[in-house]
Amino acid sequence: MWLINVLRLHLLFILCLSLSACQPNTTPSYEWNLPLGFPAPIVPADNPMSQAKVELGEQLFFDPKLSFNNSLACASCHLPEFAFAEPKQKAIGATGQILRRNTQALVNVAYNSNLTWAHSGLNSIEQQILIPMFGEDPIELGITGHEQEILQRFAQAPYVELFNAAFGDDEVSFQKIVWALASYVRSLISLNSAFDRYAYQAQDDAMSESALRGMELFFSEKLECFHCHGGFNFTQSSQHQNQRLDLRPFHNTGLYNIDGAGTFPVEDQGLIEITLNKDDMGRFRAPTLRNVAMTAPYMHDGSLDTLNQVIDFYANGGRDEGIASPYKSTFVKGFTLTKDEKNELLAFLDSLTDKDFLNISNKKPK
Structure with a gap:
């Protein structure tokens, strides 16, 4: 168990680094309710958090009136029971x-430094939301x-009271x-998985023995998973054996190499579409692995x-x-991997599921 204890100390060290690096901007009117x-x-x-804004945003998120033909809500593609992803390929x-990419889970998006699958310059949730709202291709x-028509839909109850609040x-x-x-x-925070209770709350029985062995594999140099899925949110690059830190x-x-020279299919070539740098061919953002067992396909x-x-x-x-x-x-x-090791790794990934976060009754408007 010595390696397990070392891993726990390593995880706590990462959390301490996160604490020292962050400059939180909070307001007295909103309580994050984060674990200690x-x-x-x-x-x-310019957009401080408030409970009233969160409640208005929640109502809007689940309302198909936000689409031009009343057919689609944000929650149509971001389903709470699937960690705000959806069980469709695209x-x-x-x-x-049909859009060209898989729907990403909205898990701890507040901590993301970049948004969407492949855009190095898109680092604001407020910016990103404009794309599904106003984008024309797709x-x-x-x-x-349809701007005025849609605004009129919300100039009535219950929205009048919600906007005023x-x-x-x-x-x-x-x-x-x-x-x-x-x-x-931004309020959709998931930090109460079995892994969290084990690693950060000292609940030694929170994870199964199989999941603990899977955690050893995940954080091993043999698999290298943690280099791209590191940190407390399981989505950041890490320094490794004197290699440069890729921020x-x-x-x-x-995933693809259609011409033998590394080219991706023309319909989606990743970060190169933004940077025009050939070295960014096929590069996509490493998403969080929190609740990953619920977010298929991948x-x-x-x-x-x-x-x-x-x-x-x-x-x-x-x-x-x-x-x-x-x-x-x-x-x-x-x-x-042996068959047992693969099952242990799967058990660890399953331990990243936060059942409270998936509770639909807590995520849909009353």
């Missing part, structure tokens, strides 16, 4: 158009061209809608159906021709 020792998320000065917009909610007046605007939605999404959490995992295109397949993918060092991609991360080098 966890840092408060950084909140933009999302479908209000017009029926169309998600389809608000563009959140902002001090009942005027409805898209700026206020964005602020409220961002506040709600951008984007990685090419060897990868940016939803092309892996189960965690079993994900483990096999990394054990192989990528997929098919992608294994030999010149742009593939050096951390994706392949490994060998």
